[in-house]
Amino acid sequence: MSLNFFKYQGAGNDFIFIDNRNDVFPKDNAELIIHLCDRHFGIGADGLILIENDIDSDFKMIYFNADSSQTMCGNGARCAVAFAKKLGIINSSTTFTAYDGPHHAKVNEDNTVSLEMIDVDKVDVFENHVFTNTGTLHHIELVDDLQNYPVVESGRKIRNEVYGKEGSNINFIQQVNENTFDIRTYERGVENETLACGTGVTAAAIAVHKIGKTSDTTVNLNAVGGNLTVDFDVIDGIYKNVILTGPAQFVFQGTFEIS
Numbered sequence: 001m002s003l004n005f006f007k008y009q010g011a012g013n014d015f016i017f018i019d020n021r022n023d024v025f026p027k028d029n030a031e032l033i034i035h036l037c038d039r040h041f042g043i044g045a046d047g048l049i050l051i052e053n054d055i056d057s058d059f060k061m062i063y064f065n066a067d068s069s070q071t072m073c074g075n076g077a078r079c080a081v082a083f084a085k086k087l088g089i090i091n092s093s094t095t096f097t098a099y100d101g102p103h104h105a106k107v108n109e110d111n112t113v114s115l116e117m118i119d120v121d122k123v124d125v126f127e128n129h130v131f132t133n134t135g136t137l138h139h140i141e142l143v144d145d146l147q148n149y150p151v152v153e154s155g156r157k158i159r160n161e162v163y164g165k166e167g168s169n170i171n172f173i174q175q176v177n178e179n180t181f182d183i184r185t186y187e188r189g190v191e192n193e194t195l196a197c198g199t200g201v202t203a204a205a206i207a208v209h210k211i212g213k214t215s216d217t218t219v220n221l222n223a224v225g226g227n228l229t230v231d232f233d234v235i236d237g238i239y240k241n242v243i244l245t246g247p248a249q250f251v252f253q254g255t256f257e258i259s
Contacts, residue, residue: 010075012195012225030068037066065189072135074198078113082248130207138203146174155186179216195225205230
């Protein structure tokens with residue numbers, strides 16, 4: 001059977017998209033998902049995303065990491081909105097369902113996509129890092145000389161030795177100015193550094209505000225693959241109206257064969 005795929009990227013975080021509204025993709029075939037995401041023997045991507053019909057919203061997004069595990073993905077969700085617009089499912093605004101529940105989003109006039117993330121009511125502050133959940137688990141740590149920091153080695157060690165089998169995404173950040181931070185992320189499920197992580201920059205923005213590194217409620221994050229912005233309100237200690245904004249771009253499309 002031949003299936004069409006579409007490739008999108010959001011600040012270098014790249015995804016394989018499949019229009020699965022006819023429910024033809026074998027979602028239980030982990031080996032296939034891993035193969036398609038393989039950068040040497042497959043299409044190559046940080047993850048694979050299915051767009052499906054949903055009774056309660058415009059569409060359902062099902063996200064698989066490159067190792068076939070499921071979670072929420074902020075940049076993937078923003079790209080899903082752009083893909084849904086390309087398919088004619090939505091116009092410029094939408095409500096859709098993801099791993100962590102319903103989300104609102106819109107395609108802006110400059111073709112960036114703004115995504116409303118979940119409220120964050122628990123931010124754990126430790127001596128050397130912050131830990132929170134922005135749809136998936138995140139460890140955030142301030143470092144010096146981020147450009148030369150051993151992100152993969154340190155990230156993998158923390159991900160496995162501190163967080164065990166479940167793991168966590170590990171984010172290393174460095175402050176640039178009052179409301180701008182550079183960020184690099186080691187992602188569980190990909191088990192490597194990715195060029196950007198949407199839930200990661202969201203977690204980092206909340207973390208730096210929580211620990212007083214910035215008083216701004218608009219935080220700019222410079223990922224390796226591009227720039228993202230996180231806006232939020234703080235109401236009774238809860239981070240609400242959390243909006244992740246950044247690029248979501250179509251790259252190419254093609255077909256692959258499955259037996």
